[in-house]
Amino acid sequence: MARTREFDTDAAVEAAMQVFWSRGYEATSIQDLVEATGIGRGSLYAAFGSKDGLYEAALARYAERxxxxxxxxxxxxxxxxxxxxxxxxxxxxxxxxxxxxxxxLITNTAVERLPRDPAAGRVVGGALDRLTDAVTAALRRGRARGELPPDADVAALADFLVTTVQGLRVQGKAGADRRRLTTVVDTALRVLDAPPA
Structure with a gap:
């Protein structure tokens, strides 16, 4: 008869997400995860299969949020x-x-784990695709209202803006201050004023 799981899986994923987000994948040990979740090593392996499995669940949680x-x-x-x-x-x-x-954590994972971690790559790729789709939809609505030129390439603009997001995240992690990052935002948004190529 299988033992009933005696811990909250969602709480474990949340705790692991915080550890991975703070330390990264490589610098996080199984012992770090045991201490953060309060769950024994054997139970973590039984629930998630491996450190990689727990990382994928934590990354998916972060990406969804x-x-x-x-x-x-x-x-x-x-x-x-x-x-x-x-x-x-x-x-x-x-x-x-x-x-x-x-x-x-999505950007951190792309830098630390890709391309050698295909499972993480699928989560990162899915998150970036979803963000790109949301930016594209916003740009299409703006174009339909006449806020962008009728021939504006919303797909190219969306890719540019999502790439800007990733750059902001890296620059921010490296210590850039609010003024500098906000200047990047305002500079990037000027692309909406540019005439079509």
Whole structure:
């Protein structure tokens, strides 16, 4: 007869996510995860299969929360420039108000784990695709309202803005201050004014 799991899986994933986000994959030991979750090594392996399995679950949790929140911000009514600026400045604020400057777990994973970790790559790729789709939808709405030129290449603009997001996350983790990062946001948004190539 199988033993009943005696711990809260969601709480374990949340605790592991915080550890991985703070320390990274390589610098996090199984003992770190045991201490953070309060769950024995054997139980962690039984529930998640491996450190990689727990990392993938933690990364998926982070991606859902982070990209889900961004998609909600992008789905708000209002001029597309204001909606995009609200998203980007919100990310700047998240970065500069985090005393540990952990950055973004999606970006951190892309730098630390890819391409050698295909499972993490699928989570990262899915998160970036979802963010790109949300930015593209916001830009299409703006174009339909006449806020962008009718022939604006919204797919290219979305790719550029998502790449800007990743750069903001890296610069913020490296210590760039609010003023510098906000200047990057405002400079990036000028692309919306550029005539088509």
């Amino acid at each position: 982070s990209v889900g929140g961004a998609a909600e911000r992008l789905d708000r009514d209002g001029p597309v420039r204001a909606v995009l600026r609200n998203l980007l400045v919100g990310m700047v604020e998240e970065t500069v108000t985090d005393p540990a400057r952990r950055g973004c």
